[in-house]
Amino acid sequence: MSIEFDNNMPIYLQIMNYIKRQIVTGTLKPGDKILSVRELAAELQINPNTIQRTFQELEREEIVETRRGLGRYVTSEESKIMEIKKEMAGALLDQFINGMKELGFANQDIVSIVAEAVTQSPELGQERGVNPT
Amino acid sequence: MSIEFDNNMPIYLQIMNYIKRQIVTGTLKPGDKILSVRELAAELQINPNTIQRTFQELEREEIVETRRGLGRYVTSEESKIMEIKKEMAGALLDQFINGMKELGFANQDIVSIVAEAVTQSPELGQERGVNPT
DNA sequence: CATAGTGTACTATTTAGCTATGACAGTGAC
DNA sequence: GTCACTGTCATAGCTAAATAGTACACTATG
Numbered sequence: 001m002s003i004e005f006d007n008n009m010p011i012y013l014q015i016m017n018y019i020k021r022q023i024v025t026g027t028l029k030p031g032d033k034i035l036s037v038r039e040l041a042a043e044l045q046i047n048p049n050t051i052q053r054t055f056q057e058l059e060r061e062e063i064v065e066t067r068r069g070l071g072r073y074v075t076s077e078e079s080k081i082m083e084i085k086k087e088m089a090g091a092l093l094d095q096f097i098n099g100m101k102e103l104g105f106a107n108q109d110i111v112s113i114v115a116e117a118v119t120q121s122p123e124l125g126q127e128r129g130v131n132p133t
Numbered sequence: 134m135s136i137e138f139d140n141n142m143p144i145y146l147q148i149m150n151y152i153k154r155q156i157v158t159g160t161l162k163p164g165d166k167i168l169s170v171r172e173l174a175a176e177l178q179i180n181p182n183t184i185q186r187t188f189q190e191l192e193r194e195e196i197v198e199t200r201r202g203l204g205r206y207v208t209s210e211e212s213k214i215m216e217i218k219k220e221m222a223g224a225l226l227d228q229f230i231n232g233m234k235e236l237g238f239a240n241q242d243i244v245s246i247v248a249e250a251v252t253q254s255p256e257l258g259q260e261r262g263v264n265p266t
Numbered sequence: 267c268a269t270a271g272t273g274t275a276c277t278a279t280t281t282a283g284c285t286a287t288g289a290c291a292g293t294g295a296c
Numbered sequence: 297g298t299c300a301c302t303g304t305c306a307t308a309g310c311t312a313a314a315t316a317g318t319a320c321a322c323t324a325t326g
Contacts, residue, residue: 007282009141010313025237036272047315052274069272069322089236093250096229103222104158107251114247117226118240140312143283169302180285185304202292202302 157218
């Protein structure tokens with residue numbers, strides 16, 4: 001329902017990722033109506049202008065569609081959604097791998113660390129059937 | 134010699150990580166003298182005030198020590214350096230694992246993806262003998 | 267038609283980050 | 297002492313991000 005904001009990154013970008021995550025995981029489905037600018041602003045306690053900027057960026061990336069006077073909707077193109085998911089996962093992966101290498105970790109170290117971290121953490125909000133590639 | 138700056142994150146934080154990485158990987162060794170405010174400002178094409186802020190933060194984290202009139206030096210406490218390394222690696226790991234789970238990936242997926250990514254990438258600037266835990 | 271909800275636009279203000287510039291103080295070498 | 301380096305401080309200005317508030321245009325409903 002709310003977001004923990006990181007002060008070192010623009011809010012509108014963090015909300016963008018928040019929405020993208022909802023779309024990618026199926027919380028928001030293709031064609032679904034999105035909360036209005038004013039609704040989301042109220043829910044997240046953020047100024048409507050900031051939400052408006054968030055949505056403009058999402059529309060520029062063709063993730064949402066705007067119907068003036070009606071509202072905004074998640075794109076119906078599932079291929080676009082999969083593309084976004086791959087982008088986001090790829091960005092996370094690159095950041096992690098490159099970061100670990102910059103810290104001096106060897107390839108095998110990295111795999112081991114991930115494997116260990118994963119065995120110690122429970123399968124959280126696993127939604128069977130929504131898991132993609 | 135230079136940094137690719139991310140516009141969505143304060144420069145002084147990025148330079149902090151840049152210095153920390155050099156210390157953690159041994160490029161800068163315990164007790165080493167660090168580039169002066171003006172030197173680093175010139176090298177990175179950044180205003181000296183911004184570098185000054187970077188160093189103040191690093192000193193606050195007890196990673197560097199200042200001797201007025203002389204310059205700044207990497208802390209001699211190797212335990213502190215190891216601590217920083219663990220912090221940075223842990224932050225990277227958390228961000229990655231949590232991010233992937235938020236995207237809907239299962240634990241085993243995450244491990245597989247990392248394993249595959251790592252096999253496809255060469256062992257870059259591996260510095261044998263500097264690899265810690 | 268009027269209404270309520272939608273997206274959109276505009277101006278003004280505040281704040282953090284960064285820059286530009288100058289000045290002062292401590293240290294070691296000459 | 298002088299010089300050249302160091303860290304430090306202070307002032308001013310610019311920009312992007314975010315806020316606050318108002319207003320306008322479009323759409324469906326009744």
